Amino acid sequence: xSLSELLSTSFVQHAFYAVTAVALAAGAVGYFVVIRxxxxxxxxxxxxxxxxxxGAVWLGFSPIVGLLVFCLGAGxxxxxGGATLDESDAVVGVTLTAALGLGVLFISLYSxxxxxxxSILFGQILGVTWGDVGLVTLLSAAVLVVLSFVYxxxxxxxxxxxxxxxxxxxxxxxxxxxxxxxxxTTVVAIQIVGVLLVFSLLVAPAAAAEVMTSRPLAxxxxxxxxxxxxxxxxxxxxxxxxxxxxxxxxxxxxxxxLVARLLGVAVTRQSHRxxx
Amino acid sequence: MSVLEMRGGGVVLGGRPIWRDADFRLEPGTxxxxxxxxxxxxSTLLKVILGLLxxxxxxxxxxGEAPQRGSRAVGYMAxxxxxxAMSAMTGRDYxxxxxxxxxxxxxxxxxxxDVVREAxxxxxxxxFADQALASLSGGQRQRIALAHATVFRPGxxxxxxxxxxxxxxxxxxxxxxxxxxxxxxxxxxxxxAHDLNPLASIVDQVLWIARHQVRSGSVDEVVNEKTLSDxxxxxxxxxxxxxxxxxxxxxxxxxxxxxxxxxxxxxxxxxxxDDEVAxxxxxxxxxxxxx
Numbered sequence: 079x080s081l082s083e084l085l086s087t088s089f090v091q092h093a094f095y096a097v098t099a100v101a102l103a104a105g106a107v108g109y110f111v112v113i114r115x116x117x118x119x120x121x122x123x124x125x126x127x128x129x130x131x132x133g134a135v136w137l138g139f140s141p142i143v144g145l146l147v148f149c150l151g152a153g154x155x156x157x158x159g160g161a162t163l164d165e166s167d168a169v170v171g172v173t174l175t176a177a178l179g180l181g182v183l184f185i186s187l188y189s190x191x192x193x194x195x196x197s198i199l200f201g202q203i204l205g206v207t208w209g210d211v212g213l214v215t216l217l218s219a220a221v222l223v224v225l226s227f228v229y230x231x232x233x234x235x236x237x238x239x240x241x242x243x244x245x246x247x248x249x250x251x252x253x254x255x256x257x258x259x260x261x262x263t264t265v266v267a268i269q270i271v272g273v274l275l276v277f278s279l280l281v282a283p284a285a286a287a288e289v290m291t292s293r294p295l296a297x298x299x300x301x302x303x304x305x306x307x308x309x310x311x312x313x314x315x316x317x318x319x320x321x322x323x324x325x326x327x328x329x330x331x332x333x334x335x336l337v338a339r340l341l342g343v344a345v346t347r348q349s350h351r352x353x354x
Numbered sequence: 355m356s357v358l359e360m361r362g363g364g365v366v367l368g369g370r371p372i373w374r375d376a377d378f379r380l381e382p383g384t385x386x387x388x389x390x391x392x393x394x395x396x397s398t399l400l401k402v403i404l405g406l407l408x409x410x411x412x413x414x415x416x417x418g419e420a421p422q423r424g425s426r427a428v429g430y431m432a433x434x435x436x437x438x439a440m441s442a443m444t445g446r447d448y449x450x451x452x453x454x455x456x457x458x459x460x461x462x463x464x465x466x467x468d469v470v471r472e473a474x475x476x477x478x479x480x481x482f483a484d485q486a487l488a489s490l491s492g493g494q495r496q497r498i499a500l501a502h503a504t505v506f507r508p509g510x511x512x513x514x515x516x517x518x519x520x521x522x523x524x525x526x527x528x529x530x531x532x533x534x535x536x537x538x539x540x541x542x543x544x545x546x547a548h549d550l551n552p553l554a555s556i557v558d559q560v561l562w563i564a565r566h567q568v569r570s571g572s573v574d575e576v577v578n579e580k581t582l583s584d585x586x587x588x589x590x591x592x593x594x595x596x597x598x599x600x601x602x603x604x605x606x607x608x609x610x611x612x613x614x615x616x617x618x619x620x621x622x623x624x625x626x627x628d629d630e631v632a633x634x635x636x637x638x639x640x641x642x643x644x645x
Contacts, residue, residue, distance in 0.1 A: 113442040227458060234455030237443065240432035241502070244404045245456045246424020292486035294443050 084317050092206040093270075093323070096214050097309035100270045101279060103218035105305030106225055107263045108284035109298045110256060114236045117281050119156050119166060119257070122174035123264045124276040126152040129181030131198040131268075136188040141198055142213075145265045152177060153261030157254035201272030203313065203323045210269060217266045221259050232256060233294055275324045279305050282331035286338035304334050355418065357382055357510050357542035358403065362412030363568075365398055371566050372398050374411060378561060378570035380542040382509065385532065387553050388546045390563035391605075396546045397433070399563070400512050403544075404430060417509065424456065429508035429541070431499050433515045445483040445490065445498035449473055452502035473501040476538060477531060493524030497531065504535060511541045517552055525552045532556065550577060551599045577602075 084090055111120045130148025131141035152173050159169035197205070206214075225232075234242040235252040243249055260280075267276045283304035287297040308330035316323030356379040364374030372395035380386055388396045401407040402414065405421035414420070417427055449470045454463055474480045479497040482490060487498065496516055503511060516532065517525045533556040536543045547553055550560070550573070560576040562569045564585050569576050576582075577600060582590040590604040 226460060230451065230455050231458055233443075234451045237448070237451070238432060241430060241452075242455060243406065244424070244428075244430040244432070245452075247456050288442055292442065292444050292447075292488075294447055297442065 081318055089204050089206070090313070090317055092208060092211050093203045093313055093317075094310075095211045096206045096270050097203065097313055097327075098306065099211075099215045099218035100267045101305040101309035102302050103221045103263045104267050104276075104279035105283050105302035106222060106298060107259055108280040108305065109287065109294075109301045110225075110232060110236060111260065111280055112284040112288050112301075113233075113294075114256070116166065116260075117277075119170045120260060120264070120280045121277055122156070122170045122177075123149050123152050123257075123261055124268065124273045125174055125181075126177035127264055127268050128198055128273040129177040129179075129184065131273075132181045132184035132188065136184045142265065142269070145198075145268060146262075148177065149261040149265050150258060153257035154254055157257035158250065197272070198268065199273050200322070201268065201270050201275065201324050203270050203316070206270070214266050214269060217262055221263050221266075224255075225259060228252070228255060271324045271327060275328050278328040278331040279309065282335045283308060286335040289335075289338040289342040305331070308334060356380060356415075357417065359415045360412065361414075363402070363409050363414055364411035365395065365402060365407065366410045367398070367407075373563055373566050373568050376412065376561075376568035376570075378559070378568070380510065380544065380559075382542055383536060383540045384558040385536050385543045385545060385553075385556050386559040386561060387550055387557045388544060388561045388563065389548070389550055392548070394563040394565075396563055397514060399561075399568075400430070400514055400544070400546065403510070403512060404428060426506040427509050429503035429506065429511040431503040431511075431513045431516060433518065433546075444486055445479055445494075445501070446470060446474065448487060448498055449479075449483070449501045449505055452505040469505060470501075473505040474498075476504060476535065477501040491524070492520045493527050496520065496524070496528050500528075500531060500535065504539065504541075507539050507541075509541055511535070511539075511543045512546075513544065514546045515548070516545060517547060517549075522552075529553055529556060554598075554600070 085094075108120075111117055127145045127149045130144035130146075132144070133148070134141050134144025137144075155173055156166060156170050159166070159173075231242070231247050232252055232255075234245075235247055235249050239249040242252075263280070264276055267279055271279060284297075284301040286304055287300035290300060291297050308327050312325075312327030312330050313323050315321070315326040319326075358380040360376050360378050362374075363376040365372040376399075378386075388399060390396055398407065402409060403416060403421060405423035405425070416422070416425075421428075450466060452473070453466050453469055457463075471480075474483045477497045477500045479494070479501050482494050483498070487495060490498065500513075500516070503513070513532065516528055520528060529552055532543060532545065535541070536556075545553060545557075550557070554573060557573055559570060560573050562576050562582070562585060565587065567585060569581055569585055571581075577592065579590055579592050582592070582602070583604075586605065588604065590602060593601045593603060595601060
C-alpha cells in the first residue's frame, strides 16, 4: 500500500484526529506540569489509571470508567495532600504504590484475556473508533478551555504561591483544579499512547519548550507545537516505516528535548562568551 | 490617618500563643523594621496584616477597615521565591502577574503594559526586565520582586526578609531602593529582617518581637540595653562599633544556659524556639565581629 493510501484508511484517520486532540491538551497541561515540578505526580496519575482500568475490566465495565474514577481520585488526593509543592512527593509516592498494588490485585483476579491490560499499558492508537475520537476531542477541548480560563492565576500560584495567596488566590484550590485537568488529560492520553508513555507527551515537549524560551505564553505554544509534531510524525512513521506508533512518538518527544537542551547549552555558552 | 493601627493584638496558633498585646501604628511614608528571633512570629504578623490569619485578641485596622485578603492597597513581597520555578519567565512577566495574576478569564487589560513599565522604572529594573529571572543576580531579582509588589502603588508595602541571601553590596543597593520607593510612593513600608544594621539608616520605627511580646518605637527607644534586657528577661549588652554598627551581645545567653531565668513554664514549647533563636544570633554576632 502506498503512503497516500495508508493515510486515507479510516483507522489512520481516526488515529490522526485522536493524537491531534491528545497532543494539544497534553502539551498545554504539560507546560504547567513542568513549571510546577510535578512530573512525578503526572507519572503517578498514569499508573494509578492502570489500576483503575484493570479494576473496571475485572468488574466488567469499560476501562475508561475505571481510568476516570481512579485518575480523578488520585488527582484530587494529590491536589489536597500536596498543595504546597514541597510536601507533594510523599503524598504522590504513597498514592502511586497503593494504586499499583490494587492494579496487581485486579489483574490477578481477572482471569480473562490479558489484551485489555496490554492496551492500557501501551495504548492502541490504531484501534481508535469514531466514538473514541469524539470523546477524546471533547475532553481535550474542555481541558484547553478551562486551562485558558485559569491560565494567569495558575501561572501565578505555580511560580510564587505565597504572593498569589496574599493576593487572594488559594494555592490548594488551584492545585486541586490543576490535578483534575491533569487527570482528565491523562485519561485521554492513555487511550492513545498508554499508561507507560503518557509521560512522553506530558513532560518532554514542555521541558524542551521551557529550555527554549522564557516567555510563558511562547513556551506554552511551543510545548503544544512540539507535542503535535511528535504525535503527527510519530504516527506517520509508525504506519509507514512500521514499529509501534507509541515508540515513535516517545522517541521524537525525547529527541526534541535532547535537541533543545543541546541548543540551550550552546546558546548559554555563546552569551557567556559575548558577555565576557 | 494612620495606614495601620494595631491595638492589643494577639495571635494563638495551634494552642500556642505567638505574641500578644501588640500596640503600634504605621504612618504613611515611614519605614518600620520588624526584628526578633526566628519563630517569634514576624511572618505571622505579616499574615495577619494580609488578612490570611485572624487575630485572636485585640483589633487591627488597615486603612481604617478590617484587613481584607487580596487587597490591592497592600503590596507583599514573599520571603523565598524558588528561583528555579521562576526560571520559566522574564522579570516583565513576573511583574505582570502582580497586575493581573489573580484574575481569571480571557480578557486583556490595556493598562497592563504601562503599569508594568512604570513599576519596572520605579525599581530600576527596566534594563534587565526581559531576561529570564533565573539568569539575574540576587539584587536584580529583588528589584523585580519589588516592582511586582508595588505594581498598584500600594499604600502599605510588606517585605519579608528582602535582604536575605544578598551580599553586602546588593544589600546596600536594596536598602537604598526601599527608601526610594517609600519616598516616591508615600507608602508605609514594613521590612522583616534578622539584622537591623543594614537597615538602620532608613528605619523610622522598630517592632521587636520576642518571647510572645512586641515592643515598638524608634530605633533608640527599642534597641537599647534596658528595653531588650526587659524583653528577653536577662541582661543584653549593646556595643556600638566605630562604624556605628550595633552588636547585640547576650542573645546567646539562652543557648548557653537554657533555663537559668525562671522561665514561664506555661509556654514550654517556646524553649525549643528560643534555643534555636539564640543560636542564630550567636552566629550573627560572630559574623558582625569578624567583619
